Amino acid sequence: MEAKASSGSRKRSTGQKLLYVKRNWQLYIFFLMPALLLTAVFKYLPMGGILMAFEDYNVRLGLLGSEWVGLDYFRRFLSSPDFISYLLNTLKLSLYGLLWGFPVPIILALLLNQIRSVGIKKKIQLLIYAPNFISVIVLCGMIRMFLSPIGPLNQVLGTETNWMTMPGAFRTIYIASGIWQGAGWASIMYTAALSNVSKELEEAATIDGANILEQVWYVQLPAIKNIIVIQFILSAGNIMSVGFEKAYALQTGMNLPTSEIISTYVYKIGLLNGDYGYSTAVGIFNSLINVILLLFVNGIVSKLNDGEGL
Amino acid sequence: MRMQKIGVKRSLSDRVILFVGFSLLALFTVSILVPLAYVVIASFMDPNVLNNQGISFRLKDWSLEAYRRVFADAMIWRGFANSFFYSVTATAISVFVTLLAAYPMSKKDLVGRRFFNALFLITMFFGGGLIPTFILMNRLRLVNTIWALLLPGAFNVWNMILARTYYQSISKELWEAAQIDGATEIQYFLKILIPLCKPIIAVLALWGFVGMWNSYFDAMIYLNDAKLQPLQLVLRSILVQNTPQSGMIADIQSTAEMAKMAELLKYSTIVVSSIPLLVMYPFFQKYFDKGIMAGSIKG
Numbered sequence: 108m109e110a111k112a113s114s115g116s117r118k119r120s121t122g123q124k125l126l127y128v129k130r131n132w133q134l135y136i137f138f139l140m141p142a143l144l145l146t147a148v149f150k151y152l153p154m155g156g157i158l159m160a161f162e163d164y165n166v167r168l169g170l171l172g173s174e175w176v177g178l179d180y181f182r183r184f185l186s187s188p189d190f191i192s193y194l195l196n197t198l199k200l201s202l203y204g205l206l207w208g209f210p211v212p213i214i215l216a217l218l219l220n221q222i223r224s225v226g227i228k229k230k231i232q233l234l235i236y237a238p239n240f241i242s243v244i245v246l247c248g249m250i251r252m253f254l255s256p257i258g259p260l261n262q263v264l265g266t267e268t269n270w271m272t273m274p275g276a277f278r279t280i281y282i283a284s285g286i287w288q289g290a291g292w293a294s295i296m297y298t299a300a301l302s303n304v305s306k307e308l309e310e311a312a313t314i315d316g317a318n319i320l321e322q323v324w325y326v327q328l329p330a331i332k333n334i335i336v337i338q339f340i341l342s343a344g345n346i347m348s349v350g351f352e353k354a355y356a357l358q359t360g361m362n363l364p365t366s367e368i369i370s371t372y373v374y375k376i377g378l379l380n381g382d383y384g385y386s387t388a389v390g391i392f393n394s395l396i397n398v399i400l401l402l403f404v405n406g407i408v409s410k411l412n413d414g415e416g417l
Numbered sequence: 418m419r420m421q422k423i424g425v426k427r428s429l430s431d432r433v434i435l436f437v438g439f440s441l442l443a444l445f446t447v448s449i450l451v452p453l454a455y456v457v458i459a460s461f462m463d464p465n466v467l468n469n470q471g472i473s474f475r476l477k478d479w480s481l482e483a484y485r486r487v488f489a490d491a492m493i494w495r496g497f498a499n500s501f502f503y504s505v506t507a508t509a510i511s512v513f514v515t516l517l518a519a520y521p522m523s524k525k526d527l528v529g530r531r532f533f534n535a536l537f538l539i540t541m542f543f544g545g546g547l548i549p550t551f552i553l554m555n556r557l558r559l560v561n562t563i564w565a566l567l568l569p570g571a572f573n574v575w576n577m578i579l580a581r582t583y584y585q586s587i588s589k590e591l592w593e594a595a596q597i598d599g600a601t602e603i604q605y606f607l608k609i610l611i612p613l614c615k616p617i618i619a620v621l622a623l624w625g626f627v628g629m630w631n632s633y634f635d636a637m638i639y640l641n642d643a644k645l646q647p648l649q650l651v652l653r654s655i656l657v658q659n660t661p662q663s664g665m666i667a668d669i670q671s672t673a674e675m676a677k678m679a680e681l682l683k684y685s686t687i688v689v690s691s692i693p694l695l696v697m698y699p700f701f702q703k704y705f706d707k708g709i710m711a712g713s714i715k716g
Contacts, residue, residue, distance in 0.1 A: 138521045215526070235446060244631075250657075374638075
C-alpha cells in the first residue's frame with residue numbers, strides 16, 4: 108500500500124515522502140489521529156473477535172486460549188432448517204423493499220419538479236420530509252396502534268383483524284411503512300439535482316415540441332442518472348443489512364415465520380442466549396454475502412454505465 | 418424561480434399525464450398527513466371516546482388528561498434529558514472528528530492518502546459484528562457508561578467523504594494565500610475553512626443529532642441502568658412492549674379504565690416525544706440542498 112501512496116502520475120521517493128510527513132506533521136497528528144484511533148479501536152479491534160466464530164469461546168481462556176472448533180458453527184447454521192428461512196426472510200424483505208421503494212423517490216422528485224408554484228412545492232416538501240424525523244420506535248408504535256384489533260383501521264373496516272400477528276402481512280407492513288417514512292426524504296437528492304437542470308434546455312425542448320414524457324426522458328432523467336446509479340449500488344450493497352431496529356420492533360411472537368431476519372437472529376442467539384461463537388459465525392456469513400453482493404452489483408453497473416461504478 | 422411559460426400551451430396528452438401525476442402526488446401527500454393528524458387528534462381525546470369510536474370532533478369529547486399524565490411522568494423527562502445530552506455531545510464529537518479527518522484526506526498530495534482511504538472504506542462494508550464489538554466494549558469497561566453511545570460511532574466514514582468533497586469545492590488559492598501570510602494548517606482550518614463550510618456542517622450536525630435521538634439499539638445493549646436510558650427506550654416499553662410507565666396510570670382503579678388510558682397515553686407520548694425534531698427540522702431546510710448536493714458528488 109505504502110508504495111502506491113503517492114498520488115497521480117508523480118512518483119515520489121521515500122525521502123521525499125518522509126520530508127512531506129515531517130513538514131506536514133500537523134496533518135497526521137492533529138487532523139487524522141482522532142479518526143485513526145477511533146477506527147483502530149472500535150472497528151479493527153473487533154475484527155480480531157472474528158476468531159470466535161471458529162472456536163468454543165470461553166471468557167476465562169480468552170480469544171487465543173479457547174478451544175478451536177473450525178467450521179462447526181458454519182456447518183451447524185448452514186445445515187439447520189432455520190437457515191434457509193432466515194436467509195430468505197432477509198433477502199425478500201430487502202429485495203421487495205428495493206423493488207417497491209427505489210422508484211418512489213424518483214417519481215416524487217419528477218412530479219415535484221413539474222410544480223410551478225414555489226410556495227406549494229415547498230409546503231409539500233416540508234410535509235413529505237417530516238416522517239423521516241420520526242423515530243423507528245414511534246413509527247412501529249404507530250403501526251401497532253393503527254393495526255391493532257381495536258385500532259382505527261379495524262374501526263373503519265368494521266373488522267377485528269390482528270395484522271401484527273399475521274406472518275403474511277409482515278413484509279407488506281414493513282415495506283409500506285418504509286416508503287411512507289423514507290420516500291419523501293430520499294427524493295431530496297433527486298430534487299436538488301433536477302433543480303440544476305438548465306432551464307434553457309427545458310425551454311428549448313418545449314419549443315421544439317417535446318411533450319412532458321419526452322422532456323423527462325431526454326432532459327431530466329439524464330440529469331439524475333448518476334445519482335440513481337450511486338443510490339442503486341449503495342442500496343444493493345446493503346441488501347443483507349436490513350435494519351435491525353425496525354424489524355425487531357415490529358416482531359411479535361406470531362409473525363416470526365416471516366419477521367425473523369439474520370440480524371435479529373444474531374442478536375437473540377448472541378446476546379440473549381449467550382451463544383457467542385455461533386452468533387459471530389452467522390454474523391460473518393451475513394457480512395460476506397453483503398460484500399459479495401456489493402462487488403457483484405458494482406461490477407454489473409460499471410459495465411452498463413460505461414465503466415463508471417462506485 | 419421558474420419562469421411561467423406564457424404562450425406555450427400544453428397538449429391534451431400532456432395535461433392528462435400531469436393530472437394523473439399530480440393526483441398521485443396528492444394521494445401520497447394525504448397519506449403522509451392523515452396518520453400524523455390522526456395521532457395528534459387522538460391524543461386529545463377522552464379515553465372512553467377513543468376506545469369506543471376513535472376520534473371525534475365534538476369539543477366535549479376532548480381532554481388534556483393524557484398530557485397531564487405524560488408531563489407528570491419522571492421517566493419521560495429523564496429520557497428527554499438523557500437523549501438531549503447524548504445527541505448534543507455525540508453530534509459535537511462526531512462532527513469535530515469527521516471535519517478534522519476530512520481535511521488531510523481532501524489533499525490530493527497527502528502521503529499515505531490511498532492507504533488511509535482504504536483503511537476507512539473497508540469499515541463501511543465489513544466489521545467484527547455484534548458479539549466481538551460487545552465483548553470489546555465490555556473489556557474497555559464502557560458498558561453502562563455514556564461513552565458506549567458516544568465513541569463507537571464518533572467517526573463516520575460516509576460523513577468524512579461528504580466533508581472532504583465539500584472542502585475540495587473550495588478554492589485552493591485560499592490555502593495558498595493563507596500560507597503566504599504565514600498561517601499553519603491548523604490556523605487555516607479553524608479560521609478560514611470551517612467558517613466557509615456552514616452548509617455541510619449544518620447537514621452533518623442535523624443527521625448526527627437525528628440519528629442519535631431516534632436510535633435505540635446501542636442503548637438497548639449497552640445501557641442497562643434505567644437512569645441512563647434515552648427517551649427511545651422509555652418509548653419502546655410504552656409503545657412496543659405495551660407496558661406503560663406504572664406511575665402514569667397507578668391511580669386508576671379499574672383494569673378496564675387503566676387499559677383505555679394506557680392506549681390514549683401512547684398517542685400523547687408519541688406527540689410529546691416527536692415534537693422537538695419536527696419543529697426543529699424546517700429551520701435546517703435551507704441547508705439541505707447545498708449540503709446534500711455536495712454529498713451526491715462522488716468522493
